[in-house]
Amino acid sequence: MSGLLKPLRRGVWRYLSDRDILLAALVTTIVFVGSLGLIYVAHAVGVWRLARHSPVTPPRRGTMLVFGRRLVDDRPEHDFIGRLTRAGNNARSGHADRxxxxxxxxxxxxSEAEAGRxxxxxxxxxxxxxxxxxxxxxxxxxxxxxxxxxxxHDAGPDxxxxxxxxxxxxxxxxxxxxRRLGFDASPIGAEARLPLDRRYVLRMLMEAGYLMWIDTGMRWAALIGNHRMAARIS
Known part of the structure; x- marks a missing residue:
């Protein structure tokens, strides 16, 4: 049984036993129904627009953060390889300080980071x-x-x-x-252009749901003055 539950310990699923997160899910469901799905559509459009228009080279030279992904036999899988390839190309062309x-x-x-290294x-x-x-x-x-x-730790509070x-x-x-955590961040797309196959469209639709869940939860926390809940992403 523990093996079957292991995937649920990662990503958003690991928070399903948390009452604040479950409350955010309930509020998100109410907002989805009350808006006839329009709020979700707005998030989906936002996900698509950023995915469609983000560059492959940074607007400025600086620190590059590369997100990992679950490994397969201790090796990066397809999406992770795309992220690493983009980072490597930018580093070799002088677009990254670190x-x-x-x-x-x-x-x-x-770790994912070590496999990427x-x-x-x-x-x-x-x-x-x-x-x-x-x-x-x-x-x-x-x-x-x-x-x-x-x-x-390296650069101080700024x-x-x-x-x-x-x-x-x-x-x-x-x-x-x-942005919620205070970063001055710019997006860099791993892929040269936005794929529009079935798998990729489903991934974007799922991301829109995650984003709506997070954003609705944060707005609800601000509305009711739930500082504990708001502090989760601060």
Missing amino acids: VLLLGGMSGGSI RWLVEKGWPDDVPLLLEQISIDSLENLRHARELLR LPAVNLVTSRYHLARCMYLA
Whole structure:
């Protein structure tokens, strides 16, 4: 049984035993029904627009954060390889001062970040670009929160501007969380252009649901003055 439940411990599913998160889900459902789905559609359009229009090179040279993804036999899978490839291309072309790989353990014997580091080194990593690892997070929010701690340790309370590298379907959620956490962030798409196959469209629709859930929960917390709930993404 524990093996069957293991996937639920990652991502948004790990919060399903949390009353604040469940309350946010209930409120989100009410908002969805009350708006006849229009609020969800607005989030879906936002996810699509960011996925469609984000560049593949940073608007400024700086710190690059690369989001991990669940490994397959301790190796990066397709989407993660796309993110690593984009980061490597930008690092080699002089668009990164340093690169921070994000991702903890996801069922294998090494972290996502370490697997990403090994893959990049195999492909030839430039010696003049520091490659750092964040290896204790298990979802996008923890990725960014721990990255913030690492960057503050190096640079003090003023966070440097960052460029977020991830799959295009994932950009909207990462940008939302980064801004809530105080980052000056810019999105970088892993893919050269937005794929529109069935799998990718489904991923974007799922991301719109996650984003609506998070955003509605934060707005509800602000409305009722639930500081504990609001502090989850701050």
